[in-house]
Amino acid sequence: SPNRGAHVSHDAEPASLPCSLAKMKKDESFLGRLGGTLARKKKSKEVSDLHEEGKNAINAPMLPTGVDIHPEDTLLEENTERIMLDPTSRENLKFKDLLKVLIDWINSELEEDRIIVKDLEEDCYDGQVLQKLFEKLSGRKLNVAEVTQSEIGQKQKLQTVLEAVNELLRPHGWTIEWSVDSIHSKNLVAILYLLVALAMHFQAPIRLPEHVSVQVVVVKKREGILQTAVVTKQLTSTTENSSFFKTERDAFDTLLDHAPDKLNVVKTSLITFVNKHLNKLNLEVTELESQFADGVYLILLMGLLEDYFVPLYNFYLTPESFEQKVHNVSFAFELMQDGGLKKPKARPEDVVNLNLKSTLRVLYNLFTNYKNSE
Known part of the structure; x- marks a missing residue:
């Protein structure tokens, strides 16, 4: 293996x-x-x-010190290579966190298909999970066999899935760090590159741990001699402005990059709009970035705009942890969608992390839909 x-x-x-x-x-x-x-x-x-x-x-x-190589991994054909994750990297807490976040995300997306992923290497290598995940995210049905037991059938399915993925991601500047052989051979690093790319491209409502890197051992055979090297692979960078985060640019990108002088005008307009409604509860906003970060004002604002009372047991009135704040913002997003608005482009985690651009996007979406509400 x-x-x-x-x-x-x-x-x-x-x-x-x-x-x-x-x-x-x-x-x-x-x-x-x-x-x-x-x-x-x-x-x-x-x-x-x-x-x-x-x-x-x-x-x-010739093998790197401290890395245990199984004898089977040294029995390579000429001019071939094998990539193995350094065992110490598996124990890295941020790496473990990345695995958990991605597994939870996949299970959430595929809940209706009754698919439960427990181990990315064992559950993703045959293409079945990747097929279902891509179809769910893209809304596109792939022409593949449902169940394939043979190695040839599995690789054919992987080929179809990865061709569709690559066709979608490559134009957006993604470097393809995976292949049919690497995924089918249960190369965890390749599987993670693929899943992170999909999560970022489709703006998954998850918070990926930042700056996750791993050490991999690359074993090659040249002229009968094994050549080895330890290489660092970066799986995630920062959430914003990174080569991993590809999103369509919108008016706020242009505003912040090229017309920062007009930013205060936009802020003032939005503050006037939200205070017009929050003042009914004797609440007032002066700072857009910080005062919406815990989700409480967003929830109360939605109740005022749609004219209903939000039961206090549905959210944390005084959230203390990051998770509680994310819960609140996510709940506010649900209320927005219930009101007929499109799913916000921003992620709840970005709003909680005081990302101004994300907060502006959410509030501007409310402004354009409710600016005439009394």
């Missing part, structure tokens, strides 16, 4: 040679007394084992 590089193997250690030689001599003397074919077969096998052990011993010093 290609993903067994994390398993411990001491077969490749040079120190194991003397023990093997001693064992072989002991067995030879014992079997020599028995005589016959059995002894010759045993000796032949041990010579073969010793030869393989010797090859691993020669290659072992």
